[in-house]
Structure formats: structure tokens, C-alpha cells
Amino acid sequence: MDAAAEMGCGLRIVLLGSFCATVLQATTWYITVAGLGGEPEYETRFTSLAMELDKAVRSTPDVKVTTLTGSSATKARIEAVIDEAVKGSKADDVLVVTLIGHGTFDGTNYKFNIPGPDLSAAELAGKLEFVPSRRQVVINTTSASGASIEPLRRDYRTVITATRAGTEKNATVFGRFLVEAFRDPSADSDKNESVSALEAYVYADQKTTAFYETQKRLATEHPLLEDTGKGGGVRAPGPDNGQGLLARQLPLLRFGSLQQAARSPEKQKLLAQREGIEGQIDKLKYEKAATPADEYRKRLGALLLQLARVQEEIDK
Amino acid sequence: MKFVVLGMFVVAAWGQDCRNLHRHGKLNEAKACFAKLTQSGNALQMAEGYWYQNNSDQANNFFRAAVKAQPKNPEPRVRWGRFYLERNKREDAAALFEEALEVQKDYAPALIGMALVMAGGFDPKSVEFAEKALQQDPKAYEAHEVLARFAMEDGNPTEAAVQADKALAISPEALDALIIRATIDWMEGKPGTEWTDRLHKVNPAYAEGYTVSARIFVINRRYEEGIKLYRKALEMNPQYLPARSELGVNLMRLGEEDEAKPMLEAAYEAGFRDAATVNTLKLMDTYKNFVTLRTGKIILRLEKKEADLLRPYFQAELERAVAVFEKKYELVLDRPVQLEVYPNHEDFAVRTMGLPGLGALGVTFGNVVAMDSPSGRKPGSFHWASTLWHELSHVYALAATKHRVPRWFTEGLAVHEETAVDPEWGDRLDPGAIRALKDKKLLPIATLDKGFTRPSYPNQVIVSYFQAGKICDYINEKWGWQTLLAMLRDFGTGASTPVVVERHLKMKPEAFDVEFMAWLGKATESQVKGFDEWSKRLRALNAEVKAKDFDKIIAEAEGLRKIYPDYVEPGSPYELLADAYLEKKNAAGAMASLNEYAKVGGRRPSTLKQLAKLLDEAGKPGEAARALERINFIYPVQDEEMHRLQGDLWLRAGNTDKAIREFQAATFSKPIDAATSYYNLARAYRAAGQLDLARENLLFALEAAPSFRPAQKLLLELSK
Incomplete structure (x- = not known):
């Protein structure tokens, strides 16, 4: 495994120069679709989740947001919106497609239930092929969504599903917590002012697990994440299964102050310095097991203090 | 042929x-x-x-x-x-x-x-x-x-x-x-x-x-x-x-696992594979997933996954209960009390197999107490601390009488202790007990044991707990604790209930029943009399909530609360009242209703959180923290947010010890945001003047999130 990839954006800076600074100026394309509810309660729930997500992302900078609900969430409209991203997005841009609603699996094909003809996972995958952005996330929060992993997975795409298989057919709660990750600051667990696809997934997964445990109900959904383009998805992405590396680097939501700093020439130097220290910290953490505890603590303390001082300068 | x-x-x-x-x-x-x-x-x-x-x-x-x-x-x-x-x-x-x-x-x-x-x-x-x-x-x-x-x-x-x-x-x-x-x-x-x-x-x-x-x-x-x-x-x-x-099973019950296991294995290997043998062996296999804490007078066994989180609460209550009961029962146990806490209710159930009429929450075998973990129950359905005190009271009652205490008396003392330790704990007068009172189904004191071991109607065991508890309350109120203690000691000689009643209360059991029923009748009169009407009106009120006539809801709920104040189950008048007051922008009214709910013994975590929020908004962080602290004794698991909020409130109220305890609980609650948890703990240690621990926790916070601004600022401050 590539060590740089293992350690994410921070260490990549050390090796790849100003990659992250460029990324900070990229645009994020959000396509959110609330499908058919089937009954009023679900209809309302799906629409309100989609609108909640819409509201959360619109308040962040450099975004293009399209949210389709109710009768407008047709296959033709979804394809048209993707076409806009095909025309307008760049390779460094991030594309986030979120499906909220019910899904079905007939043993062969997964379909997202929408007004008019349903949208199959294969059809969605086919359309997304043409989007220039090579940093894509598909979040499928529907029932039976586990069956969409195989058609959707690519080595440049993170696929998140609410269920582990097409056979998990009950309505899900995962979507509710996934949307919550967009507005709960605690989802940003590394406090880098952005919520990555991995952070959002971990947040929603833990909340979903806690929901079933607290309710003392048998879990009817088991979320998965796939970002290698060749796996079946895993519940707990990490170094042991090789999943989660891409998802960690894909920001779903950025809070803004770093973008502003990146635009200021005088702060560019400090940002680069900051990124350098972050890289050293990541490297040290990577070597933690092989470093004597006292030495690790001492070096980590020194680097963290250094980083805090640089950040203080950036914030001035 | x-x-x-x-x-x-x-x-x-x-x-x-x-x-x-x-x-x-x-x-x-x-x-x-x-x-x-x-x-x-x-x-x-x-x-x-x-x-x-x-x-x-x-x-x-x-x-x-x-x-x-x-x-x-x-x-x-x-x-x-x-x-x-x-x-x-x-x-x-x-x-x-x-x-x-x-x-x-x-x-x-x-x-x-x-x-x-x-x-x-x-x-x-x-x-x-x-x-x-x-x-x-x-x-x-x-x-x-x-x-x-x-x-x-x-x-x-x-x-x-x-x-x-x-x-x-x-x-x-x-x-x-x-x-x-x-x-x-x-x-x-x-x-x-x-x-x-x-x-x-x-x-x-x-x-x-x-x-x-x-x-x-x-x-x-x-x-x-x-x-x-x-x-x-x-x-x-x-x-x-x-x-x-059976020897193996009972040795296990008394905590003698080293001898119990080979005994059970031998029975199993020889072909004796009944449910008790198999399930007890399975239970003992799970002990590798538990950690055992031993201090002077207690042994505490918790499942590894929740041990860090639960230990401070369980240890504190267990030690407190031992200290209180040593004085109260004038008895020092000859060996430590062992408390086993099972997150899986089925494991706990194995402990109670083959015994009649045992409560489903905890069980005592000599000095060994087994009970459900709060994580094994639905939030709000189980007050673990109350159960712990209940069971520990049995330990003392059994020890004081060499296990000769009749069932009704040890249960009565145990129920009495639940509210003696804290008036908010213990069970309230529930509809089942009210029905039993109305239908005159309470048993004479001389035969109250049958209510536990040979129940003649479905709810009788629960009703008997209530009755036994009230009898002990009554004796305590009229004759005092020393009389209860003297009765307990007399039971230790093998004396029967009629003999003990006559000797210490100076009346025949039948006369006691008459006096007790009069006392209980007076204490519960309005709730019993008004119950049928209350039931009808509460059902109607819950149906009317959708109409959103908040003035009407307030008037009706206030009335219902007075008829049956002990009712704090979901849909109680207290909660309806609070919701209606909030709709009317009357936060003080809502707060008063929820305060009452908590004092009567309401246990729903979401309702107690609502009370804490209102108190905090009213500028009362200490009272808000106390509102949340109640949840620690009910459902302290799977709720990192509650511990975080409580820690913050204690910190603002100037109680750094409790802030540290709660922020520690937050870090042990598998938080999604570990950095904030450690940062909060660092803040609390700093406020307590424990700067080394503050720095150590800041390091943990920044190790998880190196760019975490508030933690960076605190690090800079502490480094000056």
C-alpha cells in the first residue's frame, strides 16, 4: 500500500506540493434526489431530508446545488442535471449525488423509486461516467441500496449505501443521520473544517447502530462504504480492508474559512507551512507503533504546538 | 398370548x-x-x-x-x-x-x-x-x-x-x-x-x-x-x-466459579445436559468478556465494552450503599459484596433459572448480586441505581438473618430502601397496584409470602412488592427503624411472621392488617377513587392533543396531575402540560411541570433532557446539570451527547469534579467526535487546576484532530 495514500491529504502535501490548496478552490456539485414515498408520511420525510441537505450545503462556498423532490424527481430531470455537471465540472471538482427514498432489487437490478420510470443503478453509473470530475461520491440511502454498489463502484468514486444487500428491504434510518452529518459540527471529527465522505459515513453508521441498540430492535439495515472500485463494500473502512482512503480525501462539506485564506497571497506561505507540519504529524502518527511512547509524545507535543502557532498567524 | x-x-x-x-x-x-x-x-x-x-x-x-x-x-x-x-x-x-x-x-x-x-x-x-x-x-x-x-x-x-x-x-x-x-x-x-x-x-x-x-x-x-x-x-x-x-449452578450463584465450572463440565460430559447446566456453562464462558474490579469491600464485574463508562457510577453507588447499610443494619459483612452487571438480559436470566417469583431486574445470592445493565433495557424503563440499592438491601437482610428472612419482609425492606436513599427513586403507585387496592386484593401480612411464590393472578408479584414496601414504610413511620431492625433480627431466629408481628408491633397480625389498610387507604384514597375517571379523561386528553387547543390541554392536564400525581409513564399529564406551556411560550410553566415530573420519579431521558434545556435557558446551569444527572442512574449508556452537555453544565456551574466525571464518560461513550471529548476533558482539568492532565488530554484531542482551533488555543495558553 502506498504510504502517502494511507495518510491522506496532509502527507500528500509533502509529496505533491500544493495539491490541497488547489483542491480548496474546487467547486462541489450537489445533486440530491428525494424519490417516491409511497405514502404521505414517507413522502414528507424524504422531501424534508432532501431540503435539509439542500439548506446545509447552500450555505457553504463554491457550490452548485440541485435538489429534486416530488414530481420533479424524474429520470429525465436527474439525467439533465447530471448533464449540467458533465458540461460544467472540472477534474478537481467534487460531485456528490445523494438518493433519498425507497429502492428495490429484483435479484438482478437495483432501482431507485421515482415518479415515472425508475432509475437503475446501472443507468446512473452510465450517466456519471461522463462527468469530468474524478472525485465523486454517490450516497444511496434507500432500502435495498446495497445492491447498487456493484454497478456504481469505480476507483475514483466513493459509494455509500444504507444497506449491505438488496435483500434488506425495510425503510431505512441511515439517510436521516447522513443528512444530520451535514449540519452537526461533531461530524468533522478531525476538525479540518470539512466533513469528508468517510467522516459522514462513520457518523451516520454509528448513529444508525445506536438507533437500533437504543430502541432494542433488530437492525434491518447495515450500511456499507466502497471506494476502491473493486470491492463489495465494508462496514468499517480502514487500513485492514483497504477501504476508506479515497473517502477520507473527499470533502462533502467545507465550512469556508480555509477557502478564504487560500485566496489571500500573504496567507499562502503560512498555509503551505501548516500543511507541511500536518504532514509531519501524520507521518509521526503512522510511525506511532514503532516509536517509543515518550519520544512519540514529545515529538507530537512539539509539532502540535508548532502547528497551533502557525494557525494563530493564519487566523490573525 | x-x-x-x-x-x-x-x-x-x-x-x-x-x-x-x-x-x-x-x-x-x-x-x-x-x-x-x-x-x-x-x-x-x-x-x-x-x-x-x-x-x-x-x-x-x-x-x-x-x-x-x-x-x-x-x-x-x-x-x-x-x-x-x-x-x-x-x-x-x-x-x-x-x-x-x-x-x-x-x-x-x-x-x-x-x-x-x-x-x-x-x-x-x-x-x-x-x-x-x-x-x-x-x-x-x-x-x-x-x-x-x-x-x-x-x-x-x-x-x-x-x-x-x-x-x-x-x-x-x-x-x-x-x-x-x-x-x-x-x-x-x-x-x-x-x-x-x-x-x-x-x-x-x-x-x-x-x-x-x-x-x-x-x-x-x-x-x-x-x-x-x-x-x-x-x-x-x-x-x-x-x-x-445443581451443586455447580449454586456454587456459580455464590461466585465460587473455580469449583462450579469443573462440576458442571463433569455433569455435562457424563450426559446430563439440561438447560440449567448448558446455559450456566455458556454464561461462564462469557466471563472472559468481563472485567473485575476489586476494592476493599466490593467486587464489581462489568462487561469489557461498557466497563470504563459504567465503572465510576456503579462503583460509587455500590460503595455508598455498603457504607450506608453497614450503619443502618449495624452489620459488617464477612466478605466483599460481588455485583455482576449483564448487558445481555438472557445472561442475567440464566442466573434466576429455577427460582420462584424473582423480579426480573436483579437477583441476590448471599453476597453475590446479579443485575441487568442499563444497556440491556429500553431507555427510561429501568432505574439501575434503585435496583442496586434494592438488591444490596437483600444482601444485608439475608446476612442479618442467616438467610431465614421471609420473602415478603426482605422485599419490603428492599422496596423501602429504594425511596429511603432518594425520594425520587423507587417505583410509584402504578395502575396495577391501584386496581389491586380497588378490588381489595392485598394479602394479609401473615400470608404475604404467597403473593411472591404462589401468585394467584398475573400481576400479583408486582402488587406484593408494592404492599411489602408499604408495610415497611408504615412500620418505619409508626414504630421507627429500630423496630424494623429488631423484626429482622427476630426473623433470623426462625420466628414466623405472626410471632414477629405480635412480639414487636404488639398486636395480632389481623389487627395489623386492619391498621395498615386504613393507613394505606388514606394515603392512596384520592388516587384510587379518582383512577377510573382519570383513565377516561387522560385517554380523551391524549386524543385531543392533535386539536392543539393548548389552553384546554393545560386546564385538563393540571386537573389530571392532581388526581393521580404518581403517574409518570409516557403520555403523562406532566409531559402534556409542559408541551402545551411551551406552545404558549410559557417556559416557566413547562419547567415547573417537568420539575414536578422529575421529583415524582419520571424517568424518560428525553423528558429530563428537555427539563435540563429549559433550566439552562433560564440561566440555571447547576439545576440543569442536576436534571441530566438523573439520567446517569437510568440510562447512562449510548448517549455521549448527554454526558457532554452535563459536563459542560457542571463546568459552568463551577463543579469541576462532576464536569471531569461527565467529560470522561463522554470519552468512554465511543464519541464520533473524539477530539472535542478530550478537549472538553482538558478544559475541565484546567478549571480544576490539574494542568498536567489538561495537557495530556489536549494532546489526545489534537492527535485526533491536529487543526482543532479551540484545542490549539488552549494549548498555546497552557504553554505560556
């Missing part, structure tokens, strides 16, 4: 001969005899032979074949049923006895079998079956023995002696009758040799009898004496596997 019948008779006689050898303690001869039976070619006798050899599979096969070969004969079914009964498979046994009764209506041995099945489940129908058996066969002394055992388990040694004597009148070799006579003496502290001498003359190796006696001691919570009897049974006949298994 005659030959076949004669043949069957001869073979049956062989079986009876072998059983007689065993019955007279000639174990080697019996063994040889039963071994011969396995070669007899007769299915029923072969089954008996294999049963004796503990070869369950073969015994089952041949019993099945015997039943098939003799479809019109009830005997093979009855013997097969007895085989199952010995292995504690009561349902299978009952099915066979019922089949036998279909083959031959009122067949006495099948009726006795049914009586034994029912007795195993502490079901009063046992008496009906035994009496019916006697109608069919007045010489069926075993039926009298069953009645004697039932009476013993029912706490009625007088009736037990009568029944045992009837059995002995029919057969001087009625071994169970002799052992029951001896048990009556032993329970009263007498040697019982009159009976054991007779018993040993007939059968010097009657392990079955000593096992029966041991069970009676265990049912009466006299575990250590029960264990001695199981040991005696095994000395007499080491091959008697039920005694080996």
Missing part, C-alpha cells in the same frame, strides 16, 4: 427389582441389574437400563420404541416422562404424562407425574393433580410426598409434616417423606436424626432425597446450607448427576 403377557410381567418385574435395589442403596447391585436390563431385549427395560447408565440417547431411543410397541400401555410414557423430569425437561415430560392420561384416564402414576411437573414450576395445580392421584389410588404415597414438598416450598412446614406422615403411614419406606421430615427439622436448626436414621436404614445412599432437601433450602434462599446438602448427596452417590449439576 398368555405367554407374552406373562413375559411382559416378568420383564417389568426385573425393572422393579433393579429400582428396588437402587431404592435400598445397593448401588453396585443396582448397577449390575440395570446393566443386565440393557441386554433384556425389552425396549422399556432397556430404556431403564440406559437411563441408569446416564446414556440419554439410548434411553430415549428405547423409550420411544417401548411407546411404539405398547401404544395402549400408559406405563412406558410415564417412565419416559420421569426420565425427562429428572433432566428438567418439564415440557417434554408433561406431554408424555398427558399422552399417558389419554391412553388411560386418571392413571395415577401419570397424575403424579403431572403433579411433579407443576411443582417444578411452582404451580398450585400440582396439588390438584396429586389429590386426584390419591382419589384414584389412595395408596399412592408418592402423591403425599409431592404434596409435602409443595407445602415446604410454600413455606408451610406444618402441612408438609402432615402429608409426609400420611405417606409414611402408607409406606414406612417413603424415602422422600422421611427426607422432608428431616428437612423440616433442619430448617428449624434441629438435627433431624430421628428421620435420617430411619432413612439411612432403608437407603444409606439416597442422594435423590438430599437433593430434594437441598432444593428446598435453595428456594428459601439458604444457598450455603443447600450447597452442603448437595455435597452430601454426592458423597452418597457420586453418580447422581442432578446433584452434581
Whole structure:
């Protein structure tokens, strides 16, 4: 495994120069679709989740947001919106497609239930092929969504599903917590002012697990994440299964102050310095097991203090 | 045809001969005899032979074949049923006895079998079956023995002696009758040799009898004496596997796992695989997933996954309870109290198997207490701290009386202690108790034990807890704690409830019942009288909530709250009132209603959180923290946010110790945002002046999130 990839954006800076600074100026394309509810309660729930997500992302900078609900969430409209991203997005841009609603699996094909003809996972995958952005996330929060992993997975795409298989057919709660990750600051667990696809997934997964445990109900959904383009998805992405590396680097939501700093020439130097220290910290953490505890603590303390001082300068 | 019948008779006689050898303690001869039976070619006798050899599979096969070969004969079914009964498979046994009764209506041995099945489940129908058996066969002394055992388990040694004597009148070799006579003496502290001498003359190796006696001691919570009897049974006949298994189970109950495990394994390996043996072994296998904390007077066993989170709360309450009870009961235990906390309710349930009328939340075996973890229950349905104090009270009551305390009194004390430690804890007057009061279903004090061990209606055990608790409240209020303590000590001498009541309360039990009922009636009068109307109006009010007429809701809920103030279950007037007040922008009204809810004992975490939020918004962080602190005793698990908010409130209220405790709990709650958890802990340590710990936790926070601005700022401050 590539060590740089293992350690994410921070260490990549050390090796790849100003990659992250460029990324900070990229645009994020959000396509959110609330499908058919089937009954009023679900209809309302799906629409309100989609609108909640819409509201959360619109308040962040450099975004293009399209949210389709109710009768407008047709296959033709979804394809048209993707076409806009095909025309307008760049390779460094991030594309986030979120499906909220019910899904079905007939043993062969997964379909997202929408007004008019349903949208199959294969059809969605086919359309997304043409989007220039090579940093894509598909979040499928529907029932039976586990069956969409195989058609959707690519080595440049993170696929998140609410269920582990097409056979998990009950309505899900995962979507509710996934949307919550967009507005709960605690989802940003590394406090880098952005919520990555991995952070959002971990947040929603833990909340979903806690929901079933607290309710003392048998879990009817088991979320998965796939970002290698060749796996079946895993519940707990990490170094042991090789999943989660891409998802960690894909920001779903950025809070803004770093973008502003990146635009200021005088702060560019400090940002680069900051990124350098972050890289050293990541490297040290990577070597933690092989470093004597006292030495690790001492070096980590020194680097963290250094980083805090640089950040203080950036914030001035 | 005659030959076949004669043949069957001869073979049956062989079986009876072998059983007689065993019955007279000639174990080697019996063994040889039963071994011969396995070669007899007769299915029923072969089954008996294999049963004796503990070869369950073969015994089952041949019993099945015997039943098939003799479809019109009830005997093979009855013997097969007895085989199952010995292995504690009561349902299978009952099915066979019922089949036998279909083959031959009122067949006495099948009726006795049914009586034994029912007795195993502490079901009063046992008496009906035994009496019916006697109608069919007045010489069926075993039926009298069953009645004697039932009476013993029912706490009625007088009736037990009568029944045992009837059995002995029919057969001087009625071994169970002799052992029951001896048990009556032993329970009263007498040697019982009159009976054991007779018993040993007939059968010097009657392990079955000593096992029966041991069970009676265990049912009466006299575990250590029960264990001695199981040991005696095994000395007499080491091959008697039920005694080996039950000894293992009871050793485990008392925390003697090192001896219990090999005992159970030996029973299992020898083919004795009843549910108690298998489940106890499985439970013991899970102990590797637990951690054990030992301090001076306590041993605390928690599951690894939740040990860090729960330890501070459980340890503090356990130590506090021990300190309080040592003074209150004027008793220092001779060994540490062991508390086991099970997140899986099924594991806890294994602990209570085979015991009558035990509450489903906790159970006490001598100095060992087992209870559910809060994580094993729905939020708001279980006050673990109240349960802990309840169970620990049993430890002291049992120790003070050498386990002779009657069930009603130890439960009454335990319920009394729940609210004595904190008026908000303990259960409220629930609708079941109100119905029992209305229908005059409370029992006389002299027979209150039956409400626990032989309930006659579905809710009676719960109602009996309530009644026993109220009796202790009443005695405490009128005569004082020292009288309760004196009664407890007197129970330790073996004195009966009527004697103890008369001696210490200076009145007959019947007179006490009259006084107590008058006192209780007065205390609950308005709630009992108004209950029916209250039920109707609350249902109507809950239906009207959708109409959003908040003035009407407020007026009605205020009224309902006054009629039945103890009702704090979901949909209570307190919550409806608070919601309506909030709709009317009356935060003070909502706060007052929820405060009342909490004080009465409302346990729903979401409602208590709502109260905390209102108090915080009203600028009362200390009171808000106290509102949340209540949840620590109810559902401190799977709620990192609650601990975080509580820690923050304590910090703002200037209580750094509690802030540290709560922020620590947040870090142990597997937070999604670990960095913030450690940062909060660092803030609390800093406020407490513990700067080294503050720096250490800041390091943890920044290790997880190096760019975490607030943590960076605090680091810079601490580095100056």
C-alpha cells in the first residue's frame, strides 16, 4: 500500500506540493434526489431530508446545488442535471449525488423509486461516467441500496449505501443521520473544517447502530462504504480492508474559512507551512507503533504546538 | 398370548427389582441389574437400563420404541416422562404424562407425574393433580410426598409434616417423606436424626432425597446450607448427576466459579445436559468478556465494552450503599459484596433459572448480586441505581438473618430502601397496584409470602412488592427503624411472621392488617377513587392533543396531575402540560411541570433532557446539570451527547469534579467526535487546576484532530 495514500491529504502535501490548496478552490456539485414515498408520511420525510441537505450545503462556498423532490424527481430531470455537471465540472471538482427514498432489487437490478420510470443503478453509473470530475461520491440511502454498489463502484468514486444487500428491504434510518452529518459540527471529527465522505459515513453508521441498540430492535439495515472500485463494500473502512482512503480525501462539506485564506497571497506561505507540519504529524502518527511512547509524545507535543502557532498567524 | 403377557410381567418385574435395589442403596447391585436390563431385549427395560447408565440417547431411543410397541400401555410414557423430569425437561415430560392420561384416564402414576411437573414450576395445580392421584389410588404415597414438598416450598412446614406422615403411614419406606421430615427439622436448626436414621436404614445412599432437601433450602434462599446438602448427596452417590449439576449452578450463584465450572463440565460430559447446566456453562464462558474490579469491600464485574463508562457510577453507588447499610443494619459483612452487571438480559436470566417469583431486574445470592445493565433495557424503563440499592438491601437482610428472612419482609425492606436513599427513586403507585387496592386484593401480612411464590393472578408479584414496601414504610413511620431492625433480627431466629408481628408491633397480625389498610387507604384514597375517571379523561386528553387547543390541554392536564400525581409513564399529564406551556411560550410553566415530573420519579431521558434545556435557558446551569444527572442512574449508556452537555453544565456551574466525571464518560461513550471529548476533558482539568492532565488530554484531542482551533488555543495558553 502506498504510504502517502494511507495518510491522506496532509502527507500528500509533502509529496505533491500544493495539491490541497488547489483542491480548496474546487467547486462541489450537489445533486440530491428525494424519490417516491409511497405514502404521505414517507413522502414528507424524504422531501424534508432532501431540503435539509439542500439548506446545509447552500450555505457553504463554491457550490452548485440541485435538489429534486416530488414530481420533479424524474429520470429525465436527474439525467439533465447530471448533464449540467458533465458540461460544467472540472477534474478537481467534487460531485456528490445523494438518493433519498425507497429502492428495490429484483435479484438482478437495483432501482431507485421515482415518479415515472425508475432509475437503475446501472443507468446512473452510465450517466456519471461522463462527468469530468474524478472525485465523486454517490450516497444511496434507500432500502435495498446495497445492491447498487456493484454497478456504481469505480476507483475514483466513493459509494455509500444504507444497506449491505438488496435483500434488506425495510425503510431505512441511515439517510436521516447522513443528512444530520451535514449540519452537526461533531461530524468533522478531525476538525479540518470539512466533513469528508468517510467522516459522514462513520457518523451516520454509528448513529444508525445506536438507533437500533437504543430502541432494542433488530437492525434491518447495515450500511456499507466502497471506494476502491473493486470491492463489495465494508462496514468499517480502514487500513485492514483497504477501504476508506479515497473517502477520507473527499470533502462533502467545507465550512469556508480555509477557502478564504487560500485566496489571500500573504496567507499562502503560512498555509503551505501548516500543511507541511500536518504532514509531519501524520507521518509521526503512522510511525506511532514503532516509536517509543515518550519520544512519540514529545515529538507530537512539539509539532502540535508548532502547528497551533502557525494557525494563530493564519487566523490573525 | 398368555405367554407374552406373562413375559411382559416378568420383564417389568426385573425393572422393579433393579429400582428396588437402587431404592435400598445397593448401588453396585443396582448397577449390575440395570446393566443386565440393557441386554433384556425389552425396549422399556432397556430404556431403564440406559437411563441408569446416564446414556440419554439410548434411553430415549428405547423409550420411544417401548411407546411404539405398547401404544395402549400408559406405563412406558410415564417412565419416559420421569426420565425427562429428572433432566428438567418439564415440557417434554408433561406431554408424555398427558399422552399417558389419554391412553388411560386418571392413571395415577401419570397424575403424579403431572403433579411433579407443576411443582417444578411452582404451580398450585400440582396439588390438584396429586389429590386426584390419591382419589384414584389412595395408596399412592408418592402423591403425599409431592404434596409435602409443595407445602415446604410454600413455606408451610406444618402441612408438609402432615402429608409426609400420611405417606409414611402408607409406606414406612417413603424415602422422600422421611427426607422432608428431616428437612423440616433442619430448617428449624434441629438435627433431624430421628428421620435420617430411619432413612439411612432403608437407603444409606439416597442422594435423590438430599437433593430434594437441598432444593428446598435453595428456594428459601439458604444457598450455603443447600450447597452442603448437595455435597452430601454426592458423597452418597457420586453418580447422581442432578446433584452434581445443581451443586455447580449454586456454587456459580455464590461466585465460587473455580469449583462450579469443573462440576458442571463433569455433569455435562457424563450426559446430563439440561438447560440449567448448558446455559450456566455458556454464561461462564462469557466471563472472559468481563472485567473485575476489586476494592476493599466490593467486587464489581462489568462487561469489557461498557466497563470504563459504567465503572465510576456503579462503583460509587455500590460503595455508598455498603457504607450506608453497614450503619443502618449495624452489620459488617464477612466478605466483599460481588455485583455482576449483564448487558445481555438472557445472561442475567440464566442466573434466576429455577427460582420462584424473582423480579426480573436483579437477583441476590448471599453476597453475590446479579443485575441487568442499563444497556440491556429500553431507555427510561429501568432505574439501575434503585435496583442496586434494592438488591444490596437483600444482601444485608439475608446476612442479618442467616438467610431465614421471609420473602415478603426482605422485599419490603428492599422496596423501602429504594425511596429511603432518594425520594425520587423507587417505583410509584402504578395502575396495577391501584386496581389491586380497588378490588381489595392485598394479602394479609401473615400470608404475604404467597403473593411472591404462589401468585394467584398475573400481576400479583408486582402488587406484593408494592404492599411489602408499604408495610415497611408504615412500620418505619409508626414504630421507627429500630423496630424494623429488631423484626429482622427476630426473623433470623426462625420466628414466623405472626410471632414477629405480635412480639414487636404488639398486636395480632389481623389487627395489623386492619391498621395498615386504613393507613394505606388514606394515603392512596384520592388516587384510587379518582383512577377510573382519570383513565377516561387522560385517554380523551391524549386524543385531543392533535386539536392543539393548548389552553384546554393545560386546564385538563393540571386537573389530571392532581388526581393521580404518581403517574409518570409516557403520555403523562406532566409531559402534556409542559408541551402545551411551551406552545404558549410559557417556559416557566413547562419547567415547573417537568420539575414536578422529575421529583415524582419520571424517568424518560428525553423528558429530563428537555427539563435540563429549559433550566439552562433560564440561566440555571447547576439545576440543569442536576436534571441530566438523573439520567446517569437510568440510562447512562449510548448517549455521549448527554454526558457532554452535563459536563459542560457542571463546568459552568463551577463543579469541576462532576464536569471531569461527565467529560470522561463522554470519552468512554465511543464519541464520533473524539477530539472535542478530550478537549472538553482538558478544559475541565484546567478549571480544576490539574494542568498536567489538561495537557495530556489536549494532546489526545489534537492527535485526533491536529487543526482543532479551540484545542490549539488552549494549548498555546497552557504553554505560556
